[in-house]
Structure formats: structure tokens, C-alpha cells
Amino acid sequence: MKRFRSVTIHPAAANCSLSKKFGVEADFGPSPKITDYRQGKKHLFISPKQGDIFHICASLDRRYICCSTHVISHISNCPFECTYCFLQNYLTDTTLSVIADTRAILKEIKNRTSLQPWRLFRIGTWELGDSLAVSPINNAAAELVSGFRKTPNCILKLRTKSAEVEPLLNIDHGGKTVVSWTVNPPQVIVREEIGTAGLDARLHAMRRTARAGYPIGLHFDPMILFDGWEQAYEALVRDIFSAVSPARVIWISIGSLRFNPEMKRKIENNYPASAITAQEMVLGDDNKFRYLRPLRVRMYRHLLHILRQHGAEECFTYLCMERWNVWEEVFGRYPRSIGHLDYLIARSVWERFPGMGPCRPEKTRYLALEY
Ligand code: SF4
Numbered sequence: 001m002k003r004f005r006s007v008t009i010h011p012a013a014a015n016c017s018l019s020k021k022f023g024v025e026a027d028f029g030p031s032p033k034i035t036d037y038r039q040g041k042k043h044l045f046i047s048p049k050q051g052d053i054f055h056i057c058a059s060l061d062r063r064y065i066c067c068s069t070h071v072i073s074h075i076s077n078c079p080f081e082c083t084y085c086f087l088q089n090y091l092t093d094t095t096l097s098v099i100a101d102t103r104a105i106l107k108e109i110k111n112r113t114s115l116q117p118w119r120l121f122r123i124g125t126w127e128l129g130d131s132l133a134v135s136p137i138n139n140a141a142a143e144l145v146s147g148f149r150k151t152p153n154c155i156l157k158l159r160t161k162s163a164e165v166e167p168l169l170n171i172d173h174g175g176k177t178v179v180s181w182t183v184n185p186p187q188v189i190v191r192e193e194i195g196t197a198g199l200d201a202r203l204h205a206m207r208r209t210a211r212a213g214y215p216i217g218l219h220f221d222p223m224i225l226f227d228g229w230e231q232a233y234e235a236l237v238r239d240i241f242s243a244v245s246p247a248r249v250i251w252i253s254i255g256s257l258r259f260n261p262e263m264k265r266k267i268e269n270n271y272p273a274s275a276i277t278a279q280e281m282v283l284g285d286d287n288k289f290r291y292l293r294p295l296r297v298r299m300y301r302h303l304l305h306i307l308r309q310h311g312a313e314e315c316f317t318y319l320c321m322e323r324w325n326v327w328e329e330v331f332g333r334y335p336r337s338i339g340h341l342d343y344l345i346a347r348s349v350w351e352r353f354p355g356m357g358p359c360r361p362e363k364t365r366y367l368a369l370e371y
Contacts, residue, residue, distance in 0.1 A: 003079070003134055004044045004096075008032055012048040016100035017143070018136045019046050033093045037270070040094025041079050046136075047097055049074075049104040054112050058127065060371060061286055064321050065335055067253070068342045068371060069122045069157065072109065074099035075129035075137060080161060081194040083271040084222060087128065089263045096129070098136065102143040106151075113154050118365060120346040120357040122178075124157040131158035132165065132179075142167035149174030153358035155349070159219065161189075161196035163205035169212045175355055178250050179209045180217025183240060185232035188224050192274060199236070203243040210248045215353055221255035221320050223299050225279055225291060230302055237306045246312040250353055251345065254303055255320035256296050258288040286321075293326065300330045316348035339369040 007026040009019045014028065031047065034040040053073045060066045076097040077087060087094075099105065113121045125131045125141065132138040141158050145168060148156040156177040158168075168179065184192075186199045197205070210216050218240065223233070257276060259267065264277050281289035290296060300319065307317065318341065319327055327334035335341040343366030350357045 005042045006032065007044045007046070008095075009046045010048055013046050013100045016046070016048075016102075018098065018100040018140055021136055021139070022046075031093060031095050031097065034095045035092065037088045037091065037094050038081070040077050040091070041081070041096055043095050044136075045095045045097040046100045049099050049101045049108075052108060053099065053105065054108050054123070056371065057124070059321065060338070061321070062338070062371065063286065064323055065319070065327060065341055066338050066371075067122075067318055067320065067345065068338050068369075069124050071124045071127040072105060073127050074105055074140070075125060075127075075131070078129040079133050080130060080196045082161075082196070083192045083194070083267055083274040083276060084224075084257060084259060086259065086263060088270055089260070089266045091128070098140055100140065102140065102147060105144070106147040109154060110151060113151065117153055117358060118362065119153060119369075120349060120361065121154045122157055122345070123154055124159060126157075126159040130160050130162060132160040132162050132168075134162070134164060135167075138162075138164045138167050142171055145173045145177045146171055148176040151176065155356055157217065159217070161193055161202065163197040163201040165205045165209050168214070169208060173212075173214060175213065175215070175353070177214055178217045179206075179214045180219055181206055182219045182221065183236060184220075184222075184224065185229075185236045187226060187228075187232055192224065192276060199239065203239060206240070207243045210244045215250040215356070216244055216248050217250055218252045218315075219255075219320075220303055221253055222257040223254065223303065224257050224276060225295070225299070226275075229299070233303055234306050237303070237310050237312075241310040241312070246310065246315055249312065249315045250349065251316040251318070252307065252312065253318055253320050254300055255322070256291055256299060258284075258290045258321065260287050261289070264289065288321075296322075297326060297329045300326070304330060314352065316345055316352075318345070337367065338371050339366045342366050342369065 324334040346361035
């Protein structure tokens with residue numbers, strides 16, 4: 001409670017286990033509907049599930065080779081303040097909200113995913129916030145982890161910049177949850193990921209989580225340029241693989257800083273000390289600025305090279321929101337389509353982490369998927 005200036009519980013969510021954690025400290029009623037981005041982060045609202053919340057990642061764009069992850073949007077806003085966070089330009093009600101009714105969430109997921117029992121669904125909880133930022137968000141995550149044991153064709157993807165893994169460590173996860181960290185060198189964390197756990201704390205949490213048997217995901221996204229970035233990313237990869245073995249890392253995604261013109265103005269307004277908008281960038285036809293393509297390719301190649309030097313060749317590694325030509329320049333090959341990438345990920349999971357998927361993936365079925 002101390003972390004939040006107020007906690008409000010919707011009366012229909014009063015009996016959920018998360019709500020009970022707050023006892024008499026909470027108010028009961030509708031969302032306070034805060035509109036200021038920073039203020040909303042300090043007020044928690046626990047709500048019942050109203051409507052569908054399972055869908056494909058909203059960033060999916062057919063012009064790019066997307067990983068076609070699915071998401072459940074049961075968290076909205078985040079206590080952290082990354083300067084590049086798109087939420088500052090997205091949320092209208094900024095109250096930090098969590099849907100407490102895990103049973104209803106799991107029911108919706110089962111109803112939707114049971115229609116394609118052959119398909120591996122990777123389902124993230126980070127679309128509009130951090131999966132584990134603080135209690136009770138991490139307690140809600142632990143409830144989902146337990147529920148995902150009984151979803152044969154689904155993997156739960158938690159993604160965080162926190163070290164708040166305690167509720168996950170002593171529960172039966174059945175090997176059906178991937179705990180992932182967004183990672184960046186300490187120079188970036190301090191300047192651009194305000195309020196998040198430092199690198200050492202993230203790595204300590206990563207080590208404990210891997211020891212508890214969870215597969216680990218790594219997201220080098222957004223990679224950010226600064227003087228000395230090459231050495232800094234080298235040190236980062238070295239530190240990560242001192243904490244966890246590449247054998248425990250199920251996948252690695254790589255992406256670079258991107259934002260739309262409206263976001264650029266927000267960043268400059270909200271974080272005048274940040275220099276992330278000062279680099280030369282190009283506006284793509286998805287209306288997002290990115291570093292120039294040759295520079296992005298150089299960054300990705302450098303990172304890939306270091307990852308391979310540290311034994312990560314077997315970890316499925318992919319680019320986020322890039323076209324086939326960038327893939328080809330970085331990897332020397334590219335997936336033919338979004339469905340093809342979906343298949344390649346499912347195949348890698350099947351081969352490296354047997355038991356996480358429902359069956360050996362059939363390429364023709366994935367290629368026939370429509371997005
Ligand atoms: S951790 Fe994610 S959701 Fe939270 S502020 Fe940073 S980018 Fe936004």
C-alpha cells in the first residue's frame with residue numbers, strides 16, 4: 001500500500017485474492033480515472049474482468065516480420081518511467097490498473113486457444129505495463145503461472161525490468177512460463193529506465209528464476225546508441241551469461257529505439273534531460289523514427305556476434321519490427337512470412353524445451369495462418 005497514494009477496488013473484484021491483500025486500506029468504487037501520466041502510476045485500481053482481453057500483439061504489422069505473439073491486456077500503466085515508453089502517448093486513463101480475476105482470464109485464454117490445439121501460443125502480459133513491476137502485479141503473475149500449467153498449447157511470457165520475482169520462486173510452474181528481462185547496459189538503465197531495477201539486481205533475479213526451473217527470455221530492445229555502446233553491450237552480454245547459462249535461454253529478441261513523431265514531442269517534454277531523440281533518425285512508413293538502416297544493421301550484427309561468442313548460437317534469436325532486408329543483412333537469411341517465423345519459434349521450443357509445446361509443429365499449418 002505504501003507504494004501507492006491510493007488503492008481502489010471495484011466492488012465486483014472485492015472477493016478476488018489480490019483485493020484481499022489490501023484489507024481495510026483500500027477504497028471501494030470505480031476507477032479514479034486519472035489522466036496525468038505520472039500521477040496515474042501512483043494510484044492502483046483493481047478491477048474485475050469486463051470484455052475480452054486476449055488478442056494478437058497490437059504492434060503486429062504485415063509490412064514487417066513480426067513474431068506474432070499474443071497478449072492479455074490485464075495490466076494498464078506501470079510504476080516505472082522509461083523515457084522511451086509509448087504509454088506516455090497512449091493511455092487516456094493512466095490509473096495503474098490490474099484485472100484481478102485470474103480464473104476469468106484463464107477461461108478466456110482456454111476458450112480461444114483450444115480452437116487450434118496444434119498451435120503453440122506464446123502469450124505475454126506486458127502489452128501495457130511491466131509483468132512483474134511491483135506487488136500485487138507480481139502476485140497476479142504468480143496466479144497466472146499456476147494456471148498455465150494446464151494449458152497444453154500455451155506458454156505464458158512474463159517480461160520485466162524489475163527484480164520482483166519472489167512470488168514465482170516456490171510455485172509449481174510446470175515449465176510452462178518463460179520469465180524474460182528487457183536488458184540494457186547500466187548507462188542506459190540509469191538515464192532512460194528510471195525507477196527500474198539496476199542491472200545487478202535484474203541479473204540476480206534472473207539467476208534465481210533460472211534456478212527455479214523457468215526458461216529465461218532476453219530482450220535487447222530497445223538498443224540505444226551512446227558513446228561506447230559497442231563495449232557496453234559486450235560487457236552486458238558477458239554479465240548476463242555469467243548469471244545464466246545460454247542453455248536456459250529460450251529466445252532472444254533484438255530491436256532498436258523507435259517512436260512516432262508525437263511520442264518524440266512527449267519524450268522531449270517529459271524528459272528534457274534525455275538525449276535519445278537527438279540522434280539522426282529516419283521516419284519509416286509505419287510512422288516511426290528509427291536509427292538509419294546501416295547503423296541498425298551494424299548494431300544488430302555486433303550484438304549477434306557477441307552473443308555467439310558467449311555460446312548463444314542455439315538460443316532462438318530474432319529481430320523485432322524489422323523488414324526482411326534487415327534480417328538478411330544481419331542473419332544472412334530471413335523468414336518468408338510472419339507464419340514462418342511463428343513456426344521457426346515453435347520448432348525451436350519443441351527441440352530445445354520438449355514438453356512446452358503441444359506437439360511437433362507442422363510447417364504447412366503455420367504457413368497457412370492468417371494475420
Ligand atoms: S517498464 Fe515498460 S511499461 Fe514500464 S515504463 Fe518502462 S517501457 Fe513503459
